[in-house]
Amino acid sequence: MNDYRKAIAGLVARESGIPAETAEGMIAVPPDKELGDFSFPCFALSKEMKKNPAEIASGLQQRIKPSGIVEKIVANGPYLNFFLNKAMLAEAVISEISASKEKYGSLNLKNRKALIEHTSINPNASPHVGRARNAIIGDSLSRILRFHGYRTEVHYFVNDIGKQIAMLVFGCGSKRLEFKDLLDEYVKINAELEKNPELEKKVFELLKKLEDGDKQVIARFRRVVELCIIGQAKLFEELGIRYDFFDYESKYLWDKKTEDVLRQLQGTGRVFVDADGRNVLNLEGFGLAMEIPVFVLTRADKTSLYGLRDLAYNLDKISRAKDRNIVVLGEDHKLYFRQIESTLSLMGLKAPEAVHYSFILLASGKMSTRSGNLVLLEEFMQQALEKAVRELASRGKSMKNSRPLAKAIGYGALKYHIIKVSPEKNVVFDWEQALSFDGESAPYIQYAHARICSILKKASLPKSKKTNFSLLGAKEETGLASALANFPEIAERACSQLRPHLIANYAYLLADSFNRFYHACPVLSEEKELMNARLQLILCVKYVLEICLSLLGIESPESM
């Protein structure tokens, strides 16, 4: 579509005298397809030429001759509207997709490497849906990066040595526990500490022993953390979300690297020892919204704090991420991340690109693992799966072999519900909406895909026969073709701006466009030439729907 925009800008530029680049920026898309495929508003020229914009439009219309893919030019009031040749457009987009198939829309980058860190939940319990927003966005981003050609590695930073985890270790004692028990233990120990603040001392004692390298305590921490990480990873694996590396914060605890970082920062002359004896970095001049813009690096005993360890971790990530270095963080980490970013810049390093998302709330208030006021991801998965099983049963699908299909549909709906919303928006979790399989949902998109598969299964695509694309003139057909043509632009933006919801929204529009086509334009019952052209068209739709769903981490079942 961008090429056509450029071509039209060229035509306008030649006749109006404005530079082609300026003209390109002015080319717009009319609100209604009936008005044209592109338009050039003449208001700006009107000011310059001191002439009525409608006159300018009609003047330009007379001078610009349609050529190539531009079929018709119409002045409509102050707008100059351009109509593309639908048959040529369909032919161009169909042959491009037929050639590139599952790579259609890919930037096909070569020798690029990307790193993305996401999820990175405190390993203290089963994750709630708010945490899952991180994983789902991050997973989709990693898929988008790979699609465009980045060799991409996915990292999970395990905060295995904080106070939260120490509390859990303390609470667990020597009990033999399973993953599912951890949440209860976590809630229990939080309540106990609230009642009896004296216990906190013991928690810190435990943490101190860990940091001092007490082998027995280390083993206790490791046992709880592993239980948790394995449980979480299994849950995410069930959703098709995988990690290449689990990076443990404890690795940076005794690491010389934190000392190197500290030394390097001291070289900037910005490190000072504060009233409490801690090493603190002065971050004045970075526009941080803090009364005293600093970053605390160590405790009074000069042992590292989380921030310093995170900096060392960032150095590791930077050394591995050649071209894109991405981290997905909750909005609560915005300021903290700006501190990291500023500090890295003092070291002459480029911080990761951060994708921040807002929290998922409950109608009853904020979600909190500590208070137990939450919807667990597990629970959401379970409900989605059960609903999918029910829906399949109501359609007479056998219960025995339908489990993978139910997962594809249920988990698809779950992921889509989370990812379709812009990440900066708060979401109030609502079961009815979250479990909807109608309208703007994954099952709707999957259903369109399954319908295409069903038609293709019943048809035989003729081999290497010339297709008469001019037959694809119905508005449902041209609508589909231009929807297909829009995809590469969307795929590019989703990657450059790190916004997967663009893919989700687009996939719905494409499926919607197909469903309208499906009802208006029969395929198999048509005579050969038209059937062939329509088969080519829907095969392309199938490819693009599959691409979109795979970029969202959602499966594309062939029937449902």
Add this chain to the structure above:
RNA sequence: GGACCUGUAGCCUAGCCUGGAUAAGGCGACAGCCUUCUAAGCUGUAAAUCCGGGGUUCGAAUCCCCGCAGGUCCA
């Protein structure tokens, strides 16, 4: 007290970066469409002070300023 994000029909959302034609979808409601490729679908109707107020502009949901409300963080 300060900073950032969000505010669009009863409910949920897209559009905002990059200003342009009657503000686009979904859920819910109402009225239709299955002897025809899967009705998880399609068609139509009703429903909006685009949070409020200023400003910039030929033109503002979109840009700027001042408020209000929710979320987040800092102190």
